[in-house]
Structures are given as structure tokens and as C-alpha cells.
Amino acid sequence: MVELVLRSRRAITGGGECAAAVAIEGGTIVAVGGYDDVFDTEVDTDLGETALLPGLVDTHVHVNEPGRTEWEGFASATRAAAAGGVTVIVDMPLNSLPPTVDVPSLRVKQEAARGKTFVDVGFWGGAVPGNLSELPGLHDAGVFGFKAFLADSGVPEFPPLSSDELRAALSSLRRAQFVVHAEDPRHLGDLSSAATYAEFLASRPVEAEHAAVATAVDAARATGGRVHILHLSAATALPLIAAARAEGLPVTAETCPHYLALDAGHIPDGATEFKCCPPIRDAANADLLWQALADGLITCVVSDHSPCTPELKRRDTGDFAAAWGGIASVQLGLPVIWTAARARGHSLADVAEWMARRPADLVGLRDRGRIEVGAQADLVAFDPEETFVVEPVRLHHKNPVTPYAGKKLAGVVRTTWLRGHAVTGDTARGRFLTRKDA
Known part of the structure; x- marks a missing residue:
């Protein structure tokens, strides 16, 4: 069981742009699988052609x-x-x-x-x-x-x-x-x-x-x-x-x-x-x-x-x-x-x-700015079209x-997740980071 799965046909992983499913548990990315991979989860969000960025x-x-x-x-x-x-x-x-x-x-x-x-x-x-x-x-x-x-x-x-x-x-x-x-x-x-x-x-x-x-x-x-x-x-x-x-x-x-x-x-x-x-x-x-x-x-x-x-x-x-x-x-x-x-x-x-x-x-911060196993689940749903x-x-x-x-600009941010939680502007979940976190 994982807390959240996000699927996108345009996920930006270490290998470039690909169709992928990203599984999140405890604020961390625990798996990056194929788009159709099955995970045991209560929340499975399919973004379709909306890109998933770190x-x-x-x-x-x-x-x-x-x-x-x-x-x-x-x-x-x-x-x-x-x-x-x-x-x-x-x-x-x-x-x-x-x-x-x-x-x-x-x-x-x-x-x-x-x-x-x-x-x-x-x-x-x-x-x-x-x-x-x-x-x-x-x-x-x-x-x-x-x-x-x-x-x-x-x-x-x-x-x-x-x-x-x-x-x-x-x-x-x-x-x-x-x-x-x-x-x-x-x-x-x-x-x-x-x-x-x-x-x-x-x-x-x-x-x-x-x-x-x-x-x-x-x-x-x-x-x-x-x-x-x-x-x-x-x-x-x-x-x-x-x-x-x-x-x-x-x-x-x-x-x-x-x-x-x-x-x-x-x-x-x-x-x-x-x-x-x-x-x-x-x-x-x-x-x-x-x-x-x-x-x-x-x-x-x-x-x-x-x-x-x-x-x-x-x-x-x-x-x-x-x-x-x-x-x-x-x-x-x-x-x-x-x-x-x-x-x-x-x-x-x-x-x-x-x-x-x-x-x-x-x-x-080697666990930020990337979609890979072990990284923080800080993610962005971005509509590039x-x-x-x-x-x-x-x-x-x-x-x-x-x-x-x-x-006129191209690209709209749909959702931003911080450690797997959608940031709505209502709940301040941000933490202080120090060099010791790096």
C-alpha cells in the first residue's frame, strides 16, 4: 500500500520525458514505474497528457x-x-x-x-x-x-x-x-x-x-x-x-x-x-x-x-x-x-x-529537483500546451x-505537491532547510 500514485504520459524523470507512474509514501518517491503499472493505493491520479515535473x-x-x-x-x-x-x-x-x-x-x-x-x-x-x-x-x-x-x-x-x-x-x-x-x-x-x-x-x-x-x-x-x-x-x-x-x-x-x-x-x-x-x-x-x-x-x-x-x-x-x-x-x-x-x-x-x-x-539538495526513487515527492502538474x-x-x-x-505565455501549473501533499495556500507545510539536509 502506498499513499499516492501520480500517472502522466509526460513525466520528466532522469531518463527524460516518458510515460510513468510515480508512487509516493511518507513524502518520498518509493517507485517510478510504467504508466500502466498497478499499485495498491487509495489515491491514484491520472494526469494524462499533463506533464509531471519535479x-x-x-x-x-x-x-x-x-x-x-x-x-x-x-x-x-x-x-x-x-x-x-x-x-x-x-x-x-x-x-x-x-x-x-x-x-x-x-x-x-x-x-x-x-x-x-x-x-x-x-x-x-x-x-x-x-x-x-x-x-x-x-x-x-x-x-x-x-x-x-x-x-x-x-x-x-x-x-x-x-x-x-x-x-x-x-x-x-x-x-x-x-x-x-x-x-x-x-x-x-x-x-x-x-x-x-x-x-x-x-x-x-x-x-x-x-x-x-x-x-x-x-x-x-x-x-x-x-x-x-x-x-x-x-x-x-x-x-x-x-x-x-x-x-x-x-x-x-x-x-x-x-x-x-x-x-x-x-x-x-x-x-x-x-x-x-x-x-x-x-x-x-x-x-x-x-x-x-x-x-x-x-x-x-x-x-x-x-x-x-x-x-x-x-x-x-x-x-x-x-x-x-x-x-x-x-x-x-x-x-x-x-x-x-x-x-x-x-x-x-x-x-x-x-x-x-x-x-x-x-x-x-540531492533529493530535490528530480523524479527518482528516494527523492522527496515534490512534484508539479504542468500543462505545457x-x-x-x-x-x-x-x-x-x-x-x-x-x-x-x-x-501571453505557454504552460500552466495545475497542482504543486510538497512531500506528496497538494499545496493549496491554506496550510503552511513548508520546512526550514539547512546545509545539513544536503
């Missing part, structure tokens, strides 16, 4: 609670995640107050989240000037690694590291994963105002990313530390990452849906909902990011869900210089990527690899601001 793992989410909960919170962010097929998020250490730069601040954040999470939640720690001695304690407390900025983060309580400070941090904890916002301030423009997207884009040129990626790679080479480049936007930095990988350095990179699916050439002036840092670039740049993703040079696609209040987006003035930089997309990443990936000839199995298995592997138009009022994140408003 739950997505989003390792780049800014929840902002406590301290800036008017921007976002654990309840709203994890409801949005579940609605988008995401079953694990890893929360970034900044934009909350206090930032997660020591063990007491981690405990404050966990207490703020307690009882409010509809999916499982892990945490990144922060590496900032002066907290080097706090990193071992945070690591032992279970954060999945440490985020560092090489340029201004946008909030004063989370200042950037110099190149020497980055090396010192990597040297202090060679076993830890460091994730780096790679923009070099020496190449960033200082805008007092920017009414056009072109002005904003020119202020954050590809040279800023290229130089910062080079700094991060040099730090990995000098220390042996593990470095992951966050939200890569500039394709010109890809050869640096390829050379580091060929050298055997522990350097990886991610990108985001907005860099793959949006085009700077089609962003209207004053449309500050498109502002993020690093910025969305042109279609030719996106083509190169797609190729790097297909080649495995870019390992995963995550949201960089970074919301704020509508007022902070300065939609009233359309001033890109004054607007907060961030795109809220944790609920929309799967259909955004599937819409663009399908048009380029990629498969659902590719999307699951980029958005589920590989992000899980980045943080060492159905389309919908994005209506901001239907999104679950706290403030309905999105650059995808009005866009």
Missing part, C-alpha cells in the same frame, strides 16, 4: 522579511512560489532587516518565517566588510553559503566587498559556497536621472560584469574557494567562465528568465518595471546566454525574485535612476522559460534540468508589479 528549486529569492515586509514576506513569496511550481526557495541575506550576516540575525529571520512557509525554505548568509569572524558560525548554523556584492547592493546595511576582502572570505571557509553579484563599480555610471532605458543600460555596461567576473575567478584561483556567479547578464563574460572551468576551478554561473526572454530593444522609456541590476540586454546577447545554457556553461536558471512596493519602482516618474532595481517573477519563471525554450527547440526535460535538478545540486495572459492581480507576490503584464 518541483523547481529557486536558489535566488529575496523575501525581505523582517524589516521590509511591505515589499514581500514569507507567506506571499512562498504562495507565489508554489503557484509557479517551485517547491524550494533559498532566501537571500539582504533587503531584510537585519541582514543575515551573523547567527542572531539568521534566528530573527527564521522566527519571522515560522509557520508562514508554503514551500521549503533555506537561507544564504551574507559576507560583508567586517563580518569575517561570523562566517564559520553561520556556516555551522546551516546556511547554504554566502552572498557577496562587488558593487553597491542598493541598501546601506549590506556593503560590497573589495577584491581583497572577497579573497579573505574565500580563504576563511574553502568548503563553503560563495555566490557573487558580479559588477565592478569602476565601470558603472553615476546617473542623476534616466528617463530612457537606453540611458540606464549605458550606465551598467558589459565591461562592469566582465571585470567583476574576472575578479571572482581570480579569487577562486588564488584560494581554491567555490564561486558561483549570480544572475549573469553579459555574454561577454562567458569565455572567462569557460576558461575557469577548463582550468578545473570550482566556478559556476546562473542566469534568470528576464535575461533570456526580454529584450532591451523592446523596453519602453519610463517602463521601470523592467529595471534590474545587472540590466536586461539585447536579443543577440540573449542568444549567447541560451547557447551557454544549452552547452552547460551556465548551469541553472533562477528567478532573482526581487520585489518592492509600487512606489519604489517610481512608475509615476519613469525615472530609471531612482527606481528600485529588481524583478518579481518567482511565480512566472516556469512558463516564461518554457515559452522561450520551446520556441528554440528545447524540451521540458531541459527546462527541468535547468530549473530543478541543477539548482538543487548547487546547494547540495495551455496558454494564459499574465494579469498582475492574479499573482501571489505581495505587490503586483511585473514586466510580464499582458504577455
Whole structure:
């Protein structure tokens, strides 16, 4: 007897897309059989042509609670995640107050989240000037690694590291994963105002990313530390990452849906909902990011869900210089990527690899992001043929601001299961995850 069986003619398993039946007991996948296999169960759900995907793992989410909960919170962010097929998020250490730069601040954040999470939640720690001695304690407390900025983060309580400070941090904890916002301030423009997207884009040129990626790679080479480049936007930095990988350095990179699916050439002036840092670039740049993703040079696609209040987006003035930089997309990443990936000839199995298995592997969660025996029963029923138009009022994140408003996307999440339980948004079954779970 098993608790639940889910059948799909389009299940995404380790072998790719196939017809399969997935048996679940105690929150774990206990069998992956043929579509017509018989199991002793009281609940046997046939999804037919609706695809069955592993739950997505989003390792780049800014929840902002406590301290800036008017921007976002654990309840709203994890409801949005579940609605988008995401079953694990890893929360970034900044934009909350206090930032997660020591063990007491981690405990404050966990207490703020307690009882409010509809999916499982892990945490990144922060590496900032002066907290080097706090990193071992945070690591032992279970954060999945440490985020560092090489340029201004946008909030004063989370200042950037110099190149020497980055090396010192990597040297202090060679076993830890460091994730780096790679923009070099020496190449960033200082805008007092920017009414056009072109002005904003020119202020954050590809040279800023290229130089910062080079700094991060040099730090990995000098220390042996593990470095992951966050939200890569500039394709010109890809050869640096390829050379580091060929050298055997522990350097990886991610990108985001907005860099793959949006085009700077089609962003209207004053449309500050498109502002993020690093910025969305042109279609030719996106083509190169797609190729790097297909080649495995870019390992995963995550949201960089970074919301704020509508007022902070300065939609009233359309001033890109004054607007907060961030795109809220944790609920929309799967259909955004599937819409663009399908048009380029990629498969659902590719999307699951980029958005589920590989992000899980980045943080060492080897029982997440996959449909196989022994994995957690975190699953998604996804209709890849159905389309919908994005209506901001239907999104679950706290403030309905999105650059995808009005866009027609392919792929609808029908049901998300967390450890075999359907996530309805009524019962908060999410757990805190730590590095010790990996």
C-alpha cells in the first residue's frame, strides 16, 4: 500500500520525458514505474497528457522579511512560489532587516518565517566588510553559503566587498559556497536621472560584469574557494567562465528568465518595471546566454525574485535612476522559460534540468529537483500546451508589479505537491532547510 500514485504520459524523470507512474509514501518517491503499472493505493491520479515535473528549486529569492515586509514576506513569496511550481526557495541575506550576516540575525529571520512557509525554505548568509569572524558560525548554523556584492547592493546595511576582502572570505571557509553579484563599480555610471532605458543600460555596461567576473575567478584561483556567479547578464563574460572551468576551478554561473526572454530593444522609456541590476540586454546577447545554457556553461536558471512596493519602482516618474532595481517573477519563471525554450527547440526535460535538478545540486539538495526513487515527492502538474495572459492581480507576490503584464505565455501549473501533499495556500507545510539536509 502506498499513499499516492501520480500517472502522466509526460513525466520528466532522469531518463527524460516518458510515460510513468510515480508512487509516493511518507513524502518520498518509493517507485517510478510504467504508466500502466498497478499499485495498491487509495489515491491514484491520472494526469494524462499533463506533464509531471519535479518541483523547481529557486536558489535566488529575496523575501525581505523582517524589516521590509511591505515589499514581500514569507507567506506571499512562498504562495507565489508554489503557484509557479517551485517547491524550494533559498532566501537571500539582504533587503531584510537585519541582514543575515551573523547567527542572531539568521534566528530573527527564521522566527519571522515560522509557520508562514508554503514551500521549503533555506537561507544564504551574507559576507560583508567586517563580518569575517561570523562566517564559520553561520556556516555551522546551516546556511547554504554566502552572498557577496562587488558593487553597491542598493541598501546601506549590506556593503560590497573589495577584491581583497572577497579573497579573505574565500580563504576563511574553502568548503563553503560563495555566490557573487558580479559588477565592478569602476565601470558603472553615476546617473542623476534616466528617463530612457537606453540611458540606464549605458550606465551598467558589459565591461562592469566582465571585470567583476574576472575578479571572482581570480579569487577562486588564488584560494581554491567555490564561486558561483549570480544572475549573469553579459555574454561577454562567458569565455572567462569557460576558461575557469577548463582550468578545473570550482566556478559556476546562473542566469534568470528576464535575461533570456526580454529584450532591451523592446523596453519602453519610463517602463521601470523592467529595471534590474545587472540590466536586461539585447536579443543577440540573449542568444549567447541560451547557447551557454544549452552547452552547460551556465548551469541553472533562477528567478532573482526581487520585489518592492509600487512606489519604489517610481512608475509615476519613469525615472530609471531612482527606481528600485529588481524583478518579481518567482511565480512566472516556469512558463516564461518554457515559452522561450520551446520556441528554440528545447524540451521540458531541459527546462527541468535547468530549473530543478541543477539548482538543487548547487546547494547540495540531492533529493530535490528530480523524479527518482528516494527523492522527496515534490512534484508539479504542468500543462505545457495551455496558454494564459499574465494579469498582475492574479499573482501571489505581495505587490503586483511585473514586466510580464499582458504577455501571453505557454504552460500552466495545475497542482504543486510538497512531500506528496497538494499545496493549496491554506496550510503552511513548508520546512526550514539547512546545509545539513544536503
